[in-house]
Amino acid sequence: EDQVTQSPEALRLQEGESSSLNCSYTVSGLRGLFWYRQDPGKGPEFLFTLYSAGEEKEKERLKATLTKKESFLHITAPKPEDSATYLCAVQAWTNFGNEKLTFGTGTRLTIIP
Amino acid sequence: NAGVTQTPKFRVLKTGQSMTLLCAQDMNHEYMYWYRQDPGMGLRLIHYSVGEGTTAKGEVPDGYNVSRLKKQNFLLGLESAAPSQTSVYFCASSTRDRGYEQYFGPGTRLTVT
Numbered sequence: 001e002d003q004v005t006q007s008p009e010a011l012r013l014q015e016g017e018s019s020s021l022n023c024s025y026t027v028s029g030l031r032g033l034f035w036y037r038q039d040p041g042k043g044p045e046f047l048f049t050l051y052s053a054g055e056e057k058e059k060e061r062l063k064a065t066l067t068k069k070e071s072f073l074h075i076t077a078p079k080p081e082d083s084a085t086y087l088c089a090v091q092a093w094t095n096f097g098n099e100k101l102t103f104g105t106g107t108r109l110t111i112i113p
Numbered sequence: 114n115a116g117v118t119q120t121p122k123f124r125v126l127k128t129g130q131s132m133t134l135l136c137a138q139d140m141n142h143e144y145m146y147w148y149r150q151d152p153g154m155g156l157r158l159i160h161y162s163v164g165e166g167t168t169a170k171g172e173v174p175d176g177y178n179v180s181r182l183k184k185q186n187f188l189l190g191l192e193s194a195a196p197s198q199t200s201v202y203f204c205a206s207s208t209r210d211r212g213y214e215q216y217f218g219p220g221t222r223l224t225v226t
Contacts, residue, residue, distance in 0.1 A: 034214060043117075043203050043217030044156070087156070091213060099144045099163060099213055100171070105155035 002027045002092050004104035012110045016077050021107045023088030024070040033071050034101060035064050036087040044087055078111045085109070114139055117218035119204050125224045126194040134189040134221050136204030144207045145187040146171075146215065147179060149200040156203065162187055194225045 003026040013019055025033065032051050036044035048057045050066040057064050061082060063074045073086055085108045089101040120135040136145065146161040148171075158171030160179040168179045176198060178190045187206075191198060201222050205215040 032212065036217075041220075043205075043219050044215075046214050046216065049212055049214055089156075099207060099209075100146075100158065100161065101213075101215060103156040105153060 002090055002102040004088055004090055004102055006086075006088050006104035006107050008107060009105070010108040010110070012112060013075075013078055015079060015111055015113050018074070018076045018078070020075070021073040021086055021109070022070060023073070023104055025088075025090045027090050027092045027102075029093040030090060031093045032091040033066055034089040034091065035071070035073055036089065038085045038087055038106070047086075075109070078109075080111045080113050083109055083111045116140065117204055117206055117216055119202075119218040119221050121221060122219065123222050125226065126191075127226055128195060130194050131190070131192050132194065132223075133191075134202055134204075134223075136187045136189070136206075136218060137185055138187075138204075138206040138216075139185065140206060140208070140216065141184070142206035142208040142216075143184070144209075144213070145181065146205045146207075147177070147187065147189045148203045148205065149173065149198075150203060150220075151200050159189065159202075194223075196225045199223060199225045 005024045007022045035047040038044040048064045053068045065072045085106040087106045089103040117138045147159040148156045162168045162181040165184045180188045204218040207213045207215045
């Protein structure tokens with residue numbers, strides 16, 4: 001069974017204080033690892049897909065990296081508007097379709113001005 | 114494009130009542146999903162559809178039924194609501210052409226008393 005564990009559960013940073021969020025996963029064969037951002041009261045918003053170990057993707061102050069066992073979401077010099085819950089999800093290769101994702105429980109990030 | 118829309122946004126039911134949640138997408142995506150999100154549990158897949166007229170069970174299907182009569186719509190039904198079904202429900206859609214990244218609706222907050 002595919003499993004995704006995110007840590008820490010919650011993280012409070014001062015504005016400008018860089019840090020990383022962790023997503024560790026167990027999957028029979030990884031097809032893709034997805035990062036989402038979720039603001040309170042809203043649906044998750046897609047950020048990145050990573051497909052192979054060593055791959056990196058960036059968007060503004062966010063950079064996602066992938067190894068064979070985990071992914072990191074690095075946030076550089078964060079601003080208060082980066083406050084949100086960040087979700088990680090994995091997609092496994094299957095014989096009958098690759099359309100399902102397994103989500104972690106998320107990291108709630110708070111950036112203090 | 115409106116993306117993924119959900120109706121209603123909020124609903125309060127009494128135990129034993131029935132209701133239907135409507136999800137609509139205008140992106141011509143072939144895959145659609147229903148999730149529930151509970152504190153500490155993350156997003157859990159209820160049912161999903163790989164195309165018009167086809168549905169499949171997800172991780173937590175008991176107590177729910179779905180139908181996809183048109184490609185753009187995916188309905189989630191509760192035949193006899195229970196307090197355990199109090200949750201926030203999200204609909205999502207995806208396409209193979211965009212790497213299966215899922216696009217989410219704004220959610221429906223359901224309370225069963």
